Amino acid sequence: MIAKALRGGFSRRMFLKSSAVTALGAALPNMTLAAGETIKIGFLAPLTGPVSAWGKPGLDGCTIWAERVNAEGGIKLEDGEHKIEFVAYDNEYDPAKARTGATKLIREDGVSFVMMLGGDTWPGVQPVADRTGMLFSTLLPSDLSPDTTTLVAPTEVHPIYIVTGVQWLAENRPELKTAVMCAQDDALGLPSVATYLAAFEAAGIEMQDDPLLFDPATTDFAPVVTRLLSSNPDIVCLDTCYSDYVHPICTQLFLQGFKGQIISATADFYDQMIAKTSKEFMEGFIFQFPDFDDPALNAEHINFPDANGFYTEYNKRYPGQWGAVSWEYASIMELWKLAAEKAGSVDPEAVLAAMQEGGKGQHAFGEASWWGEELFGIDHALVGDWPVVMIEDGKARIKAFVSIPDWYDQHGDLLIKYMTKYDQMWSQRS
Amino acid sequence: MIELLAQTGLNAVYAASYISLVAVGLVLIFGVMGVINFAHGELFMAGAYVVVALYAQRFVPFFIAVAAGLVFVGLLGLLMERALFRPLRDNPLGGLVASIGFLMILQALAVMGFGVRMEYIPPVTQEVIAFSDKVRLPISRLYVIIAAVVMLSLLWYFLKRTRFGWALRASAQDPQAAALQGISVTLTAKIAMFIGAGFAGLAGALTAPLVSVNPYMGHSIIVTAFIVIIVGGVGSLEGAVLASIVYAFVHTFVTTFYDGVIADITGLMLMLIVLIVKPTGLFGSADRA
Numbered sequence: 028m029i030a031k032a033l034r035g036g037f038s039r040r041m042f043l044k045s046s047a048v049t050a051l052g053a054a055l056p057n058m059t060l061a062a063g064e065t066i067k068i069g070f071l072a073p074l075t076g077p078v079s080a081w082g083k084p085g086l087d088g089c090t091i092w093a094e095r096v097n098a099e100g101g102i103k104l105e106d107g108e109h110k111i112e113f114v115a116y117d118n119e120y121d122p123a124k125a126r127t128g129a130t131k132l133i134r135e136d137g138v139s140f141v142m143m144l145g146g147d148t149w150p151g152v153q154p155v156a157d158r159t160g161m162l163f164s165t166l167l168p169s170d171l172s173p174d175t176t177t178l179v180a181p182t183e184v185h186p187i188y189i190v191t192g193v194q195w196l197a198e199n200r201p202e203l204k205t206a207v208m209c210a211q212d213d214a215l216g217l218p219s220v221a222t223y224l225a226a227f228e229a230a231g232i233e234m235q236d237d238p239l240l241f242d243p244a245t246t247d248f249a250p251v252v253t254r255l256l257s258s259n260p261d262i263v264c265l266d267t268c269y270s271d272y273v274h275p276i277c278t279q280l281f282l283q284g285f286k287g288q289i290i291s292a293t294a295d296f297y298d299q300m301i302a303k304t305s306k307e308f309m310e311g312f313i314f315q316f317p318d319f320d321d322p323a324l325n326a327e328h329i330n331f332p333d334a335n336g337f338y339t340e341y342n343k344r345y346p347g348q349w350g351a352v353s354w355e356y357a358s359i360m361e362l363w364k365l366a367a368e369k370a371g372s373v374d375p376e377a378v379l380a381a382m383q384e385g386g387k388g389q390h391a392f393g394e395a396s397w398w399g400e401e402l403f404g405i406d407h408a409l410v411g412d413w414p415v416v417m418i419e420d421g422k423a424r425i426k427a428f429v430s431i432p433d434w435y436d437q438h439g440d441l442l443i444k445y446m447t448k449y450d451q452m453w454s455q456r457s
Numbered sequence: 458m459i460e461l462l463a464q465t466g467l468n469a470v471y472a473a474s475y476i477s478l479v480a481v482g483l484v485l486i487f488g489v490m491g492v493i494n495f496a497h498g499e500l501f502m503a504g505a506y507v508v509v510a511l512y513a514q515r516f517v518p519f520f521i522a523v524a525a526g527l528v529f530v531g532l533l534g535l536l537m538e539r540a541l542f543r544p545l546r547d548n549p550l551g552g553l554v555a556s557i558g559f560l561m562i563l564q565a566l567a568v569m570g571f572g573v574r575m576e577y578i579p580p581v582t583q584e585v586i587a588f589s590d591k592v593r594l595p596i597s598r599l600y601v602i603i604a605a606v607v608m609l610s611l612l613w614y615f616l617k618r619t620r621f622g623w624a625l626r627a628s629a630q631d632p633q634a635a636a637l638q639g640i641s642v643t644l645t646a647k648i649a650m651f652i653g654a655g656f657a658g659l660a661g662a663l664t665a666p667l668v669s670v671n672p673y674m675g676h677s678i679i680v681t682a683f684i685v686i687i688v689g690g691v692g693s694l695e696g697a698v699l700a701s702i703v704y705a706f707v708h709t710f711v712t713t714f715y716d717g718v719i720a721d722i723t724g725l726m727l728m729l730i731v732l733i734v735k736p737t738g739l740f741g742s743a744d745r746a
Contacts (some may be wrong), residue, residue, distance in 0.1 A: 075568060211499075222529050239716050240718050242717050246668045246669065247667075247668065249471065249472075249709075250710075250717075253464045253713050254714070256591070257461050257591075270575060274669060284593060296577070302577070302580075373527070
């Protein structure tokens with residue numbers, strides 16, 4: 028055949044054409060599965076390094092989720108049932124490593140879907156997503172833009188969900204009138220600052236000072252806390268600080284004599300915070316991530332199967348490791364499974380279409396809508412209710428599920444105002 | 458406002474204490490051996506993990522765990538001297554590169570031994586000296602201040618009043634002349650490494666219950682220590698202590714009255730100004746700079 032081609036004249040144009048076709052073919056992942064073949068899912072997140080707390084617990088949760096699904100036969104596609112398996116790649120929260128990992132997962136491992144933490148690592152991966160058409164998920168919708176057509180944020184609409192905690196606080200503790208806030212100066216902290224500012228303004232709570240930004244390398248939080256407490260605030264807001272910051276800040280608040288309300292996006296390992304301070308000090312602490320043994324998660328509208336059993340199994344296998352992301356990646360998989368079964372295939376385009384059919388999706392905390400055009404330039408964030416969690420007698424308990432879209436309908440202009448002020452709108456991020 | 462100033466002052470004294478312990482150790486190693494020890498931050502981390510292993514996990518009394526941290530990290534220093542710096546004695550750049558390699562090994566060992574999570578360490582005490590409602594000094598922070606004053610005083614006495622101390626200073630000033638006087642350069646290097654590393658371990662161990670202990674906690678302290686020794690004068694112990702105090706007060710007050718990011722920039726500006734006005738640092742000599 029080669030000889031024939033050569034005899035017929037293998038022109039430069041033909042060479043370029045055939046090279047392009049070959050390159051395109053190599054770039055596209057193989058989306059077809061043999062009957063009964065195991066479906067592979069990529070897990071591309073930090074598994075080591077300072078940000079690993081938002082990767083590794085999620086992989087552990089996915090392992091439990093996969094065992095449960097496989098025990099029931101697996102994913103039911105048009106050609107029958109398929110077991111599911113996770114292929115992990117540690118991107119160490121490094122964009123270059125994330126890019127290498129994405130390429131490896133798609134080309135070598137043949138995954139059908141890739142889950143990421145997102146954030147700083149997404150820009151490294153986006154060219155791979157564009158080239159291959161692979162479906163990716165992120166926990167951080169600030170990665171979304173009109174160009175990210177194969178990226179979805181189907182679980183954690185960070186930081187928009189934090190408005191629910193402030194709204195609940197304003198409705199249930201109206202005597203709290205003033206607040207101060209601190210945050211690490213990074214891609215996670217700043218959109219959260221903008222959102223909290225909008226939420227406090229919407230709730231009629233006065234900010235006593237500009238948000239106090241600190242370097243992510245900070246280890247001694249005494250000066251930060253001294254400054255926060257200097258204006259005698261009713262509320263101290265810890266923004267979306269990593270647990271490495273939340274713990275020492277709370278310890279300092281305790282040691283420097285603060286007796287008011289604390290609100291934070293997360294409170295991972297809050298039992299340790301109680302041990303470092305006191306049960307009384309932590310009483311009433313508001314945050315946004317429930318323990319999954321909460322009775323409220325047995326409600327009919329919850330779309331996370333046997334949440335309490337999942338929590339029990341997780342703690343049995345990984346004692347003391349339950350955190351904000353332990354359930355989130357598994358929750359994304361639940362949504363993906365429903366979509367794949369609806370589509371009857373693992374083809375990324377078909378799965379995405381099935382996932383977004385009718386503009387609705389089954390979020391872990393109830394039915395939600397695909398949303399985000401105004402903030403992210405694309406309706407690829409799944410938004411609905413989000414729980415407000417309070418520490419009561421040393422244990423996290425869901426106090427209410429509050430609607431994010433309802434808040435946005437009333438106060439969306441405030442959110443856009445502050446997102447714009449902090450350069451966090453999608454058009455500013457580029 | 459007076460209360461705010463007083464509390465900020467107390468915060469700064471604490472910061473100056475642990476920074477000076479780390480910086481003095483770094484300067485001592487550089488002064489005697491001529492090696493920039495990039496793994497010094499990880500020695501600080503190793504001290505913290507000794508407290509995790511003994512105090513948090515095996516319920517050994519805190520101060521025994523801290524003493525163990527000093528000794529263990531001091532021994533790590535001896536290991537570095539023997540395995541890395543002695544074979545590369547005439548190659549300062551080689552020593553620097555070797556210390557970077559050792560840094561990575563220590564981080565990897567911490568990850569393998571303890572995982573990547575933040576370690577929980579129970580509070581040593583929750584007692585606070587309350588000068589007023591707004592001016593409070595936690596006892597756990599007072600321990601760090603006292604330890605720094607005591608250890609730096611002992612070091613000063615050792616260097617100025619003992620024969621070993623004189624030998625150490627002689628080796629730092631002119632290793633060849635010291636050797637001609639019968640001073641063992643190897644022995645002085647061992648002493649310097651043990652004390653320098655031990656001080657970093659002590660600082661890490663003492664502050665462990667007050668910070669987030671993780672395998673990467675050495676990054677920020679090594680940057681601070683380098684700023685401090687450049688401002689103080691590379692090779693000057695007095696300069697390191699004074700620069701630690703100046704840096705801690707500037708950084709703490711700027712953090713409190715502006716914000717932490719501006720405080721970091723101010724710290725770097727301080728270093729730049731010193732480098733422009735007095736390139737050898739506040740107490741540095743031209744031959745060391």
